Amino acid sequence: MSSDYREFLKLLSCHKVKYVIVGAHAVAAHSRPRATGDLDVLIEISKENAEKIVNTLKAFGFGSLDFKVDDFCKSGFVIQLGYEPNRIDILTSITGVNWAEIWKNKTRGIFGSSNIPVYFIGKKQLIKNKIATGRDQDLIDVKRLKRIKMNGK
Numbered sequence: 001m002s003s004d005y006r007e008f009l010k011l012l013s014c015h016k017v018k019y020v021i022v023g024a025h026a027v028a029a030h031s032r033p034r035a036t037g038d039l040d041v042l043i044e045i046s047k048e049n050a051e052k053i054v055n056t057l058k059a060f061g062f063g064s065l066d067f068k069v070d071d072f073c074k075s076g077f078v079i080q081l082g083y084e085p086n087r088i089d090i091l092t093s094i095t096g097v098n099w100a101e102i103w104k105n106k107t108r109g110i111f112g113s114s115n116i117p118v119y120f121i122g123k124k125q126l127i128k129n130k131i132a133t134g135r136d137q138d139l140i141d142v143k144r145l146k147r148i149k150m151n152g153k
Contacts, residue, residue, distance in 0.1 A: 002039075002085075002086040004082060004086050004088065005039050005086070005088070005111070005112075005114075006111075006114050006116060007060065008039070008041075008056075008060055008081075008088055009111055009114070009116050009118055010116060011056045011059050011060055012041070012056055012118075013116075013117070013118075014056075014059075015052045015053075015055055015056045015059070016052060017043060017049060017052045017053050017056055018043065018044035018046075018049050018052075018103065019041050019042060019043045019044070019119060020041075020042050020102055020103070020106050020119045020120055020121045021039065021040065021041060021042075021111070021118055021119065021120045021121065022040045022041070022042045022091070022094055022120075022121045022126065022129065023036065023038070023039075023040030023089075024036035024038075024040070024141075025039055025040065025111070025120075026040075026120045026121050026126050027126065027130075027141045027144065027145065029107070029109050029120045030107075030120070030123045030126060030145055030148065031144045031145050031147070031148045032144070034141075034144075036085075037084030037085040037086075037087060038080075038084060038085075038086075038087040038088065038089050039087070039088045039089070040089045040091060041088065041089065041090050041091065042091045042092075042093070042094055042099075042102065042121070043072065043090060043091070043092060044099055044103065045072070045073055045074070045075060045092050045093070045099065046073070047069060047073060049072070050069040050070070050071070050072035050073050051069050053072050053090065054067050054068070054069055054072065057081075060081075062081060067079070072090075072092060073092075074092060075092055075093040076092065076093055077091070077092040077093075078090070078091050078092070094129050094133075095129060095132040095133050096128045096129045096130075096131060096132025096133070097121075097125045097128045097129050097132070101125055102121055102122070102125050105121075105122030105124065105125055106119045106120065106121065106122055107119070107120050107121075107122055107123075108120075123145060123148075126145065127142055127145050127146065130142045130145070
């Protein structure tokens with residue numbers, strides 16, 4: 001696992017950011033790993049959480065980009081930090097499912113082999129998102145996720 005991922009996830013926890021991991025890493029948490037070039041992190045839209053993510057980005061070394069709290073209070077805002085295969089994408093919304101449902105059904109897990117506790121989007125909510133997005137890879141992910149027995153969230 002990327003040392004950048006490790007450091008960023010630790011900082012999210014340290015700053016008490018409300019977030020869940022979505023995308024390919026969430027698929028891996030609920031089924032089995034597949035190749036990806038980024039880590040997708042969805043954050044709650046709120047002023048308090050936006051302040052926390054801005055402070056996290058400063059601690060992570062991206063303070064010079066001068067992100068504002070208001071940037072993270074808008075639905076559909078995305079920032080990309082770094083380059084594949086170690087890029088980190090921070091999103092304020094995803095298609096097909098809202099934050100309240102995601103947060104209520106999040107699952108706690110360990111990220112990769114890092115022993116870092118993290119939150120993942122719940123399996124049912126991940127499937128909703130993948131279906132709504134509708135890209136070829138997302139639909140392949142849906143088939144993979146549905147093959148795994150649907151138990152719990």
